Amino acid sequence: MSREERILKRLRDIGEWISKEIAEGRRPYLRLRERSTSNIVYDEESGEYVIADSFAERSAKHMNQIRAFANTVRIAMFVAELIRRGKTATLRETYYQGEAYGVFFKDQQESNERIMDLETLLDVPREDFHIFPEERSFVYGPLEVEVTEGHETKRLRLDVIEDGIAIGPKLTTARFIKESLKEKHNGRYDIERVIAIESGGMFSRLIEERAHERFNAILIHLGGQAPRATRRFIKRLNEELGLPVYIFTDGDPRGMHIAMVIKYGSAHAAHVPGLATPKAIRMGVRATDIQEYKLPSDKLSEIDKKRLKDLRKDPRYQHKFYQDQISTRLKIGRKAEQQSFARYGLAYVINYLERKFRLLEEMREENRLPP
């Protein structure tokens, strides 16, 4: 049974149970894990922060739950239709389509909450039941994939143009052609790693400096906090192709956290498995890099400092490695963007990355990296 057939079967089972309950004069309910920061635990096995065992109900028994119950069921109907017809919808369209059936969501937030209910119930990310957000980031690299569009299946390489290809529904669910990593590209090497990059400017810079060839890498643009489709794509590259993932973000609290969300998942989406890449490593920009490379930098703002102090208490930052990083950054008290290496010339960032890869390799051998 395919992933989609399993989802459809599960939806049918839920629907049949609800019908039966109603037919027999009982009031049906949905029982799902509670989504709150107090109900998150670290799962040793998968290395992700996952939702714990506290449950909540959406029941037709209670006046204050019946709206949530009915709307979740309504979204489930919509989703079954999407899967059966091979279509996708955005969060926004899902919100609007309710009106066709007399479901008037108060606002986008309410509709999103019900979509999250369905994720929790089915234990899959919404991308698996064809609901996608608007944002897109990009990828560039010599990987070959197979995509299905309508009734057509075709292959393409992700380096057809240096501007990059959008990571949307098609690419997120594409089949990776593993053999294509072993081909010589431009008469060079095999693919060895993924580099995920915060800004569009640095993504273009690294392509222009042939970082993909120098480091035998697939390059991914994150566009700030990475869209979920991109996080899922990164996880698949890591797990299905066995490629190590390196994250290169700005040297500030936000850049630090962008990497952490790729690694351990967001608190907001802890109810969704399949998005985190626990073995991903953040390369920089580290606070110590600012000193070592004399980068153009700014003082940490009061908001930055508060953010760092909050992160220090965050369960995802409890490893000594991160606690030390936070203390060092607070002590140094400065932040720098990844594009600031341009002060030494546009190509200089390649030297930085080269040294970082060597350094991370040493640290790995000496067991100084976090799990």
Next chain:
Amino acid sequence: MSREERILKRLRDIGEWISKEIAEGRRPYLRLRERSTSNIVYDEESGEYVIADSFAERSAKHMNQIRAFANTVRIAMFVAELIRRGKTATLRETYYQGEAYGVFFKDQQESNERIMDLETLLDVPREDFHIFPEERSFVYGPLEVEVTEGHETKRLRLDVIEDGIAIGPKLTTARFIKESLKEKHNGRYDIERVIAIESGGMFSRLIEERAHERFNAILIHLGGQAPRATRRFIKRLNEELGLPVYIFTDGDPRGMHIAMVIKYGSAHAAHVPGLATPKAIRMGVRATDIQEYKLPSDKLSEIDKKRLKDLRKDPRYQHKFYQDQISTRLKIGRKAEQQSFARYGLAYVINYLERKFRLLEEMREENRLPP
């Protein structure tokens, strides 16, 4: 002489003149058109709002201008280097690279101002001298283009994947293969038009509903206010390939203005020719559509209303066609997003567009469209 050779020659001429002035004991200056809303005029011939004939100086004679003079010259050196080496840089990198030469821009704004000085001086958009912003939007369609990457020239079709291709430096400067528009695609028709779409959600929707096949169209994602690279790309499709451009944005003041900036240029970039597509037509969402299609809508906010009243005075909105639109919207007092058609089912928006194309055709025949 290629466009780039012309720019290099112009830079060399300016440089030589400056050297000569200094050698002969005079203080050099740069004379350029003044960039301010009071110095914009409508150019009948090109149909764009362009910069008028008031001039400003950046002179080495005056203490309060010498910084601007020196920094513009510095940026010109950087740009000559970019063109000669076939590289690109972002606005952010241009800001940082100054430090390599002891030029410390106060902030990004100052660096941007000097880049605009250079645009005004050379009379070309910064994209022509290889400086690009970070944002990217996407394109999907059966056009074939030729791109040059390093020493390699290759062809690709812009419909290699339904997720879309980023419109970056490569695509903006790609050569269009005109003949590819006349080929039958999927056994269907020739390409007849460009549809530019505000939101990523609607861009994906139209591809999923095969709008490119139904309307024989190249589809462009704007991502809100379109990046300049995208505006330039649209202009090229319109002028080099003779394709009419239709703009489909949200039914609110912002959506209206997104279309206007594609059509007549932004006040901010009136010093730059080559970005506007004067013949582009906004399809909707019109205020009257909200009533006619009973779209889910919101009241105009106070800010929306103020924005409309400001637009009423804007030189770009002086045609009766736009004045009427603004009055109607203020009277109806509501706004609706383009994705709101989803209330009638995901595919419904196709019917809307079909009717709109017919209506616009009638209006064109009756001469009721603005120039």
